[in-house]
Amino acid sequence: MHQPPEKVPALLDGPAVDVSDAHELLLGYLDWYRTALMRKLDGLSDDQLRTPVEPLGWSPLGLVQHLGWVERRWLRWGFGAEGVVAYPSGGDAGEWVVASGVSSARVVAAFREEVIAANSAVGSAVLSDKARLGGRFQTPDQAPSLGRILFHLLQEYARHVGHLDVAREFIDGETGE
Structure with missing residues (x-):
């Protein structure tokens, strides 16, 4: 008897x-992880997006907000030396807490806007290009290359998307790929 071919995973x-x-x-890979982050939010209710996951202490939406700030800090303020606010009020802890008056859609839209701006900041730069001075980095010996910054962002996303897998398992039993 002929069996239909199984779907071969990538x-x-x-x-x-x-x-x-x-x-x-x-x-x-950075784009792949950005997309994976959004994919791992699929199926969560607004309440599940906003409620801190115990014992982790942060919400999935808070993680998205944090990664938006990470994009801004490393690519716009860091590499591009843009005159942007690098941290929300409340510092590191403040970027993980989504204010009650801010919609989930707004947090996701802000993240996507940061990704677009970050991509624009790197534009046609090459990996060996050094970060501009005046933003995050004040002296030439502090300024990393774009390659170093992208590698840092890649590991940050890999770690946090893995964290989101754990959060999803706590929330609804879904597991990552």
């Missing part, structure tokens, strides 16, 4: 298997 996540350019790989 062998690799992120950029296509034939991509070998480091710049394209870093940006491709």
Whole structure:
């Protein structure tokens, strides 16, 4: 008896298997993790998005808000030296708490706006380009290369998207890929 072929899972996540350019790989994986973050929110109610997950102490929406600030700090204020506010009032802790008057849709939209602005800040830069001075970095010896910044962001996303997998398991038993 003929069996229908099983769906073969992708062998690799992120950029296509034939991509070998480091710049394209870093940006491709960063985009993949940004998309994975949004995908892992699918199916959560507004209450589930906003309620801190015990024992973690943060909400999925708070994680999205945090990563928006991370994008801003590293790519706009850091690499591009834009004159933007780098931390919300309340510092690091403040970026994990979503104010009750701020809608979930607004937090996600703000995150997406930061991604667009961050992508614009790196524009046509190459991995060896150093961060501009005057924002996060004040002296040439403090300024990392774009490659270093993108690698940092990639590990930050990988870690936090993994954290979101754990949060989802606590919330509704869903597990990540």
